Amino acid sequence: MTALKLTNVCKSFGEVEVLRDINLEVEDGEFVVFVGPSGCGKSTLLRVISGLEDATSGTIEIGADIVNQVSPSKRGIAMVFQSYALYPHLTVRDNMALALKQERKPKDEIAERVAEAARMLSLGDYLDRRPSELSGGQRQRVAIGRAVVREPKLFLFDEPLSNLDAALRMNTRLEIARLHRQLSASMIYVTHDQTEAMTLADKIVVLKDGHVEQVGAPIEVYNNPANRFVAEFIGSPAMNFIPAERLGGVAGQQIGVRPEYSKIGETGRIEGQVIHVEKLGGDTNILVDVGSSSTFTARMFGQYEIETGSHIGIDFEDAHCLRFDAQGNRV
Amino acid sequence: MNKARRNPLNTALAHVVLITYTVIALFPVFVILINSFKTRKAIFREPLAMPNADSFSLIGYQTVLKQGDFFLYFQNSMIVTVATLFFVLLFGAMAAFALAEYRFKGNTLMGLYLALGIMIPIRIGTVAILDLMVSTGLVNTLMALILVYTAQGLPLAVFILSEFMRQVSDDLKNAGRIDGLSEYTIFFRLVLPLVRPSLATVAVFNMIPIWNDLWFPLILAPAEATKTLTLGSQVFIGQFVTDWNAVLSALSMAILPVMILYMIFSRQLIRGITSGAVK
Ligand SMILES: Nc1ncnc2c1ncn2[C@@H]1O[C@H](COP(=O)(O)OP(=O)(O)O)[C@@H](O)[C@H]1O
Numbered sequence: 239m240t241a242l243k244l245t246n247v248c249k250s251f252g253e254v255e256v257l258r259d260i261n262l263e264v265e266d267g268e269f270v271v272f273v274g275p276s277g278c279g280k281s282t283l284l285r286v287i288s289g290l291e292d293a294t295s296g297t298i299e300i301g302a303d304i305v306n307q308v309s310p311s312k313r314g315i316a317m318v319f320q321s322y323a324l325y326p327h328l329t330v331r332d333n334m335a336l337a338l339k340q341e342r343k344p345k346d347e348i349a350e351r352v353a354e355a356a357r358m359l360s361l362g363d364y365l366d367r368r369p370s371e372l373s374g375g376q377r378q379r380v381a382i383g384r385a386v387v388r389e390p391k392l393f394l395f396d397e398p399l400s401n402l403d404a405a406l407r408m409n410t411r412l413e414i415a416r417l418h419r420q421l422s423a424s425m426i427y428v429t430h431d432q433t434e435a436m437t438l439a440d441k442i443v444v445l446k447d448g449h450v451e452q453v454g455a456p457i458e459v460y461n462n463p464a465n466r467f468v469a470e471f472i473g474s475p476a477m478n479f480i481p482a483e484r485l486g487g488v489a490g491q492q493i494g495v496r497p498e499y500s501k502i503g504e505t506g507r508i509e510g511q512v513i514h515v516e517k518l519g520g521d522t523n524i525l526v527d528v529g530s531s532s533t534f535t536a537r538m539f540g541q542y543e544i545e546t547g548s549h550i551g552i553d554f555e556d557a558h559c560l561r562f563d564a565q566g567n568r569v
Numbered sequence: 570m571n572k573a574r575r576n577p578l579n580t581a582l583a584h585v586v587l588i589t590y591t592v593i594a595l596f597p598v599f600v601i602l603i604n605s606f607k608t609r610k611a612i613f614r615e616p617l618a619m620p621n622a623d624s625f626s627l628i629g630y631q632t633v634l635k636q637g638d639f640f641l642y643f644q645n646s647m648i649v650t651v652a653t654l655f656f657v658l659l660f661g662a663m664a665a666f667a668l669a670e671y672r673f674k675g676n677t678l679m680g681l682y683l684a685l686g687i688m689i690p691i692r693i694g695t696v697a698i699l700d701l702m703v704s705t706g707l708v709n710t711l712m713a714l715i716l717v718y719t720a721q722g723l724p725l726a727v728f729i730l731s732e733f734m735r736q737v738s739d740d741l742k743n744a745g746r747i748d749g750l751s752e753y754t755i756f757f758r759l760v761l762p763l764v765r766p767s768l769a770t771v772a773v774f775n776m777i778p779i780w781n782d783l784w785f786p787l788i789l790a791p792a793e794a795t796k797t798l799t800l801g802s803q804v805f806i807g808q809f810v811t812d813w814n815a816v817l818s819a820l821s822m823a824i825l826p827v828m829i830l831y832m833i834f835s836r837q838l839i840r841g842i843t844s845g846a847v848k
């Protein structure tokens with residue numbers, strides 16, 4: 239069964255078209271990540287799904303029902319916000335219980351569900367504290383707990399980790415992945431961070447300017463990007479692009495090579511001057527000026543001693559080359 | 570904390586400036602207070618001297634308390650001020666919330682229209698207002714004053730509050746909507762507590778001009794039963810003789826309630842900020 243189905247969804251604010259013709263299906267139990275640069279309409283899409291904004295046109299189905307006219311609280315969704323958005327005047331317990339109280343659930347059921355969510359997210363010790371007495375990571379766990387107690391058909395996360403520091407981000411990411419396995423619930427997760435997208439998703443939806451660029455499994459999107467935008471956006475360091483003519487290809491086309499597929503030597507298919515070396519310990523990124531508009535980044539596994547300013551050659555196999563036409567589409 | 574703020578010289582300078590200002594601002598109040606406890610002769614002989622065994626007198630207070638319905642005036646002023654503040658804050662905050670939160674046709678226009686009231690003094694419309702009050706039979710009621718002061722206070726209140734309401738996190742309101750809270754609950758339980766400092770600001774701005782106003786009480790509610798404190802105190806200021814003891818005593822007592830109200834609101838100003846909700 240599909241948990242969510244969007245058909246031809248458009249959204250404009252006055253003259254400005256923010257979402258253009260979005261078609262999408264989310265299967266039951268699937269973890270779908272919306273990824274795209276800031277301002278591409280990810281949050282707007284999430285707000286349209288949740289009912290906080292009305293779609294200008296198109297239909298939104300959650301479960302099997304069309305919910306265009308249904309209010310947010312009745313759509314069977316729960317949302318976790320980047321800014322936590324906890325109720326400042328309520329304790330952790332009441333923050334989590336509020337939605338159930340609004341639904342007039344029996345008291346013991348509320349208590350039970352809150353206790354269960356608190357156990358799952360190890361919030362048991364903080365139930366009587368107020369949000370201001372919690373750290374950032376704890377607050378975000380409470381926000382997640384508030385979503386969990388509602389037992390929604392669909393979870394919506396809007397950049398939930400952006401306000402956390404790196405270590406906490408990693409932990410909370412693992413926690414969300416674990417939660418997804420435990421609850422086997424359908425989840426939609428918005429991020430501009432492609433590491434989060436790659437690590438969490440069953441299915442990635444790449445957005446640009448309110449338009450879906452590509453939908454697919456993370457590895458599929460990585461190996462087989464539909465166009466230059468996706469190829470550049472997914473993967474870090476970003477893919478290298480070289481004019482095809484330099485490698486004896488068709489004029490106007492670009493060849494894309496991922497940094498990790500390059501080998502360095504005295505000479506190679508392209509050559510240039512090393513302008514910077516990033517030694518990360520585990521791997522080494524070598525930035526080479528190869529005379530095209532952007533620099534070429536070679537990512538080598540292990541540690542290398544290379545002088546900036548030295549001349550090196552770079553080799554890569556044809557099997558690892560992707561071709562893009564002048565419009566940026568794959569050929 | 571940045572360096573400049575921690576520099577002791579800067580701190581000292583800031584304090585000197587602030588204390589100077591406080592002294593200048595409090596001086597007239599102080600003079601009124603000390604003179605209200607002196608005999609009439611002592612007031613004129615040495616206005617700046619503290620009351621001593623010789624010059625001490627409660628004659629002013631006795632006159633004021635004996636004269637007419639001083640407590641009634643007090644009560645009238647209190648009712649008018651508190652009721653006005655309540656309505657200004659309630660309606661001002663509601664209008665501000667609507668302007669800040671909802672996208673509807675004419676939103677900006679409505680905001681500008683309301684802001685226009687800040688620039689046009691309400692006294693220009695006195696004749697029309699009096700007309701209106703006469704035909705609605707509201708002359709010589711406290712309601713007349715409350716209505717006029719509410720109208721007078723709303724523009725600035727809406728203007729200030731909508732600015733603050735825009736700063737309340739959208740996520741928080743949206744979280745409430747998803748949890749099934751009504752717009753009223755979101756407004757009263759989530760938004761209002763977060764803008765409490767700005768409510769206190771608006772209250773303080775509105776309170777003092779209303780408390781001190783002589784114009785509208787004189788025109789709209791001069792009857793004995795509806796006199797406000799400012800209007801009531803005028804009986805001691807005569808064309809030929811002014812009972813300074815009584816005037817000073819009346820003024821001293823009039824300071825008290827505003828001071829209490831001010832203290833209530835300024836505590837809110839400081840305490841109100843509930844951190845940790847967002848971020
Ligand atoms: N309420 C609104 N009114 C007008 N424009 C908006 C509104 N909300 C978002 N936008 C515009 O829609 C675009 C997408 O915003 P958003 O969905 O927040 O992007 P993202 O979450 O991907 O960073 C932005 O250009 C933003 O300016």
Ligand SMILES: [Mg+2]
Binds near residue numbers: 280281282397
């Ligand atoms: Mg966003």
